[in-house]
Structure formats: C-alpha cells, structure tokens
Amino acid sequence: MIPVNLSEVSEFRLLGFSEVSHLHPLLCVVLFSLYIFTLMANTAIALIINGDNTLHTPMYFFLLQLSCLDICYLTVIVPKTLENLMVGTIGISKTGCAMQMFFCLYFGVAECFLLAAMSFDRYVAICYPLHYTIIMNSRVCKGLVAGTYLCGTAVGLVHTIGTFSLPFCGLTINHFFCEIQPLLELLCGNTSPSEIQVIAVAGFAIVCPFLMIIYSYICIISTILKMSSAEGQQKAFSTCSSHILVVTLFYGTASSMYLRPKSTYSASVDKLLSLSYTVVTPLLNPIIYSLRNEEVKGALRRRWRKLGPADLRPERCQHLLGPGL
Template sequence: MEQPHHKSEVFLSVLLGFSGLSHLHPLLFVVLLSLYVLTLVANTVIAVTINTDATLHTPMYFFLTQLSCLDICYLSAMIPTILENLMVGTVSISKTRCAIQMFSFLFFGVAECFLLAAMSLDRYSAVCHPLHYTVLMSSRVCSSLVAASYICGAAVGLVHTLITFSSPLCGSAIDHFFCEIQPLLDLLCGNTFPRELQVILVAVFAILSPFLLVLYSYIHIISTILHMASAESQQKAFSTCSSHLLVVTLFYGTAGSVYLRPKSTYCAAVDKFLSLSYSVLTPLLNPIIYSLRNKEVKGALKKKWRKIHLVWK
C-alpha cells in the first residue's frame, strides 16, 4: 500500500503566513518593508562607519560590526518570503528552498545568540578586569569567539535541517510565514517526541546557555558598578547595561519561549508573533541600543556626515 508521505519527496509546501489577516496585508507589507529597509540602512551605516574609522578599531566595535552583518543576513533570510506572503497570500515553496531558509535562519540566529554572549564577556572584561583587558580580549581571542559563534550556528542549522528534511512528511501546509522548526514538526509522520526532545535540547545549548553567560557577565558588571565612587559613572554604566539587558532578554526570551517547550503547547498565532519579535524587532533595536546611543559611534557618524557634506558642496 502506498505511504501517505511519498509525495513529500518532491515536497511543494504552502506557507499559510498571515492568511487570517488578509484585510491587513497591505498595511503589514508597508510596515515590514519600511522596518526592513530601515534596519538594513542602520546596520550598513554602522558597519561601514566602524570599519572606516581607526578610532573605533577596538574589540567592542569589532563585535558590533559582526552583529550588524549578522542582523542584515538574519533578516534577509526571512523578510523577502514574509513580504511575498503578504503580497500574494499563501506562498508555494519547494523542499530545497524551505531547507535553505531553515538552515539560514538557524545559522544566523544561533550565531547571534553566541555573539551576544561574546559581547557580554567583552563588557565584563572591560569593566571588571580593566588592567588585563587588552590580554583577555586580544584580536586573536575576539576572532576565535566570532568564529566559534559561526561554527555553533552552522552545526545547529545542519543538525535541524538534515534531520527535519530527511524525515517523512505527512502534510504540506506550514502554518507560518517562513520555514520555522515548530510548524514543520506538525508535518512529520508518526511519533514526533524524539524530534521535539532534540529541538529542546539544542535550544538549551544554543539559547539558554548563552543567555545564562550574559546574565552571569552582567551580574558581575553591575556588582562592580555599585562599588564605583562616582555617581555619574554609576548612572552611565547602569544606563548602558539596562538597555543591553533589555534587548538581549527580548531576543533570548522570545526565541526561548518558542523552542524551549513541547509541541503540544504550540499555538500558531502566538508563535508567529514571537517569531516576529526575535526576527524583526531585535535586529532593528540592536543598532539603536548598542551603537546609536554610543557617544563614540555618534561622533564618528557626525564626522563621516561632515566629510560627505563637504564633498557634495
């Protein structure tokens, strides 16, 4: 007897996306396209400014450049499909394109999880061990941390993508706006418990572990700040730490609430909202929180703007 999943070998799936909000599609399209362009421009300007200003060639700004590049790639892995979805309604997507999208999303997303942890270690070293900072965060250490972030991202992306797309699929309608793991679990044939467990275990490694490292770093940073003599330096450091922690908690919190739970609690509407939070909102907030509130970056941007203004005159 023919198995129900045979046709999934040529798997042309349908992304349902925002099918329940068809009347809002034009508005959502304009909002998302505007946010996408704004985020691309902000991250590109920051990456170019840091790379072309010699005074910003320090570990912190090296990580910020990497974060900007990651955010551009992370957004570009999903937003075009979401915009297509909003323009034409449901979108047909091939198995290959779906697999590439899932891998790209996981690769850049997990790399960002570990990069944010590396950035918190950098701040921890700068605030808590200033005398040893140049040794602790040498260019070799920084490059190794970034490389490790990308390796972890590639490993998680490959594991999830290969296992998901080598499993038999008993459906073709993905109730999401891109190829996300949780809605694809709904399409797997038979007992999905081993796959659910794998997703949760990988999420503990890729989301919870870096988040705990960030918390550990900031607890020590805040403790050090409290022992500073100057109230002004305390206030400045607290302002920076609180904004960093806010955006980091939003990113890890929304991603964790999707991946660190069993499939039985999956709710398409809620998870679509959470996915938008960590895939669209965080890349937009990162340049604002980490760079545009930073005096040195603002100074470099003003300097760059004055040069451009003189050239055009």
Template structure:
C-alpha cells in the same frame, strides 16, 4: 510528489503566512517593506561607521559590526519571502529551498546568541579587569569568539535541518511565514516526541548556555559597579551595558518562549507573532538602540556625515 504509506514525499511546501490578517495584507506589505529597508540601511550604516572611524576600533565595536552584518543577513532570509506571501496570499517554496531557509535561519540565530554572550564577556572584562582588557580581549581572542559563534550556528543548523527533513511528512501546508521547526513538526507523520526532545535539548545548549554566560558576566559587572566609590562612575559603567541588556532581553525573551516548549503548546497565531518579533522587530531595534544610546557612535556618525558633505562640495 509520491505516496509512501501514510506519508507523502513532497517536492514543495505552501507557506500560509498571516492568513488571519489578509484584509490588511497590502498595508502590512508596505509597512514591512519600509521596515526592512530601514533595518538594512541602519545596520549597514553601523558597519560603515565602525569600519571608517579609528576611534571605534575596539573589541566592543568589532562585535557590534559583526552583529549588524549578521542581522542584515538574518532578516534577508525571512523578509523577502514574507513580502512575497503578503502579495500572493500564499506562496510555494521548494523542499530544498525550505531546508536552506531553515538552516540559514538557525545558523544566524544561534550565532547571534553566542555573539551576545561574547559582547557581555567583553563588557565584563572592560569593567571588572580594565588594566588587563587589551591583553584578554586581543584581536586573536575576538576572532576566535566570532569563529566559534559561527561554528556553533553551523552545527545547530545542520543537526536540526538534517533531522527534520529526513522525516516523512503527511502535509505540505506550513502554517507560518517561513520554514521554522515547530510548524514543520506539525506536518510530520507519527510520533514526534524524540524530535521535540531534540529541539528542546539543542535549544537549551544554543539559547540557555550563552544566556547563562551573559548572566554570569553581569553578576560580575554588578558586583564590581556596587564597589565603585562614586555615583558618576557607577552610572558611566552601567551605561556602557544598558544597550546590550535591552537587546539581550528582547532577543532571548522571544526566542526562548518559542523553542523551550513542547509541540503540544504550539499556537500558530501566537508563535507567528513571537517569530515576527525576533526576525523583524529585534533586528530593527538593535541598531536604533545602539546608535541612539551610544555617544561614540553618534560622534562617529556626525564625523562621517561631515566628511561626506565636504566631498560633495
């Protein structure tokens, strides 16, 4: 590394991780490794089930399959490095590696925001316009939504990563378990007000815009459900949305509390817990929520197990 005034040109960073819980790091390592394996297996299982069962070849499960794939990748850019930190107490990550990790994290995170909005719109069309559902939610429309989600993720990831890593850093110790924006801004030399405004501004677009689309979709859904003549039909309509609502609350609640605030309110212990919840807990719970609360997924899973058991005989 070389000095340039008060700033330093670093070739690597040090990730501190959960320094507050070092005495429990081996226990946390084992638990986290088990959670990671379970999450990968359950997400991969959802992908396999949706791909193998023709009954699930609908837009809702098309989006669910892509969401499962996205979350498996989302976790895989964070958890392996965190496991290394837990074993080594602290760990080194190169400047380029840190930038790549930030980009991929933002790419998958923002894409998930728009995926959840697309899934909400799918439920809106299914409940509010059932006769036109197959026309509105055509294969081309579904792929356009998927492509658009990844495009938004790419744009946000490139903007944040490029702006952040072109700034001069006055430190190399990142008080976090991965290269997230807020802890990196703590290391930037000088006034970071404009960068904070940029982070909040982009977050408003990437987090609040799809969240607004979700709210509008559910306003239409609730309005339609209240007009249904029987309680049974109302319950059936709402049950198709309940899993998605739980996932939305979990993901948006933690992500917005992390990004829609100024740097001055950044608290490493609290924000590490928030980051842990939407990088580890939410991807773990999502497939569990969808599989346990969805009878079609459960039925497809039983069918798949039977096929696999017959093949072994």
C-alpha cells in the same frame, strides 16, 4: 494521513498571516519600512566601524559582526514574507525551505553566542580594565566570533538534516517562513524524538549563552556599585539596562518558541513570537548598541563632514555671504 514521500515533493505552501488577510496591505507597508530602516541602520554602522580607525577595538569588532548577522538574518526571512503578504499563500521548494530553515538557525544561533561574547567583552572591560587589552586580543576576538559561527552551523545542520530526512504527512506550513516548530507539525508518526532534540539543542544554543550573559552582567553591576562616581554609575547602569532589555527580548521570545513541546504550539501566538526575534530585535540592536553610543555618533559626524559637499561647510558659507555676516 498517508505519509508523503519527500523525494516526490516539489514544494511546500506557506500560509503566512492568512488569518488576518484584511490587514495584509498594512502589514506589508509596516514590515517593508522596518526592513529598509533596519538594513540602512545596520549597513551604516558596519561602514562606520569599518572605515574609522578609532573604532577598531574589540567592542566595535563584535558590533560589526552583529550588524552583519542582523542584515543576513532579516534578508533570509523578510523578502519571502513580503511576497506572502502581497500575493497570499505562496509556494517554496523543499530545497528552498531547507535552506531557509538552515540559515535562520545558523544566523539566529550565531547571534545568541555573539551576544554572549559581547557581554564577556564588557565584563572584562569593566571588571578587569588593566588586563583588558591582554585578555581581549585579536586572536581571542576572532576565535570567539569563529566559535559563534561554528555553533550556528552545527545547530542548523542538526535540525535541518534531522527534520528533512523524515516523512511528511502534509505540505502546508502555517507560518510565514520555514520555522522548525510548524514543520514538526507536518511530520508523520511519533515526533517525540524530534521534539526532544529541538529542546535539547535549544537548551545549549539559548540557555547556555543566556546564563553567561546574566553572570557577566551580575559581575558588571557588582563592579559598578563599587564606583565612587555617581555619574559613572548612572551612565553604566543606563547602558547595561538597555543591553539587558534587548537580550531579554531576544532570548525570551526564542525560548518561548523552542523550549516547549509541540503539543503547546499555537500558530497565531508563535507567529508573533517569531516576528519579535526575527524583525524587532535586529531593529533594536543598532539603536541600543550603536546609535546611542557617543563614539559611534562621533564617527558618524566625522564621516558626514568628510562626505558633505564643500559648499555647505561653515567656512565656505561664511565666505559666500561676505564679511561681517
């Protein structure tokens, strides 16, 4: 193939799920429903945490950041995917493709490190409860969050600049968004340096925080086993198992996508993997981390009572019904 001069390229073509075009209406309805539900759940959690003083603690500060990240992550990917499902193959400008790739990497890597920061917070809370407020002070929490965004920025810039500075031999992306692996398929000549770069950076951005999470949970479980209360052990194990499930799903699918050479790339399989960590995980995060949390549910009930119409409050209903009813 003759290399395409990138300066003359106006747009790429996103094939999306062209191999199952007969399922596009169903996929569109399902994806749109999941998108709206996830946005509503994460927005509700962000508003609840921000508006309830009892939730202004390090753990909920991290949950607030996670909800905001998930909202942004979904919004970068899903609207374009829905357009693809409705009209078929669509075009995306090279600038738009580069921006989508950057922000996908930015938010995805930031979430990797944020999950590690959240596990560290739980590690300190359970293993060093007496020193928790000293260790996890406001400066440390803000520093950890700032570090996650800095890592996301660095990875996003490295991959985006590295990929779009090379010549392309094709313009048709066999994916539903500008993911780095299908873009590597379009590069001309020897792409081994780019592949090595992707795997090396993924090792830093995925493996390192995952190992930190595993270490934290090993220490947490070890501490839990020393608890004298069986009820406390069961509650702690239930929470940990849910968190580990989400973490394994997110890191497992992301690792399968990035920690392998281009020669093993399979468009159909990798689209499913991408759906898992771009759509399913943001859907599970608010359910696992927040909506199953008693403090969040309590704050939600308080907010509901505060916002509810006065005429529907129990004491008002009793007054309207009259005495003795």
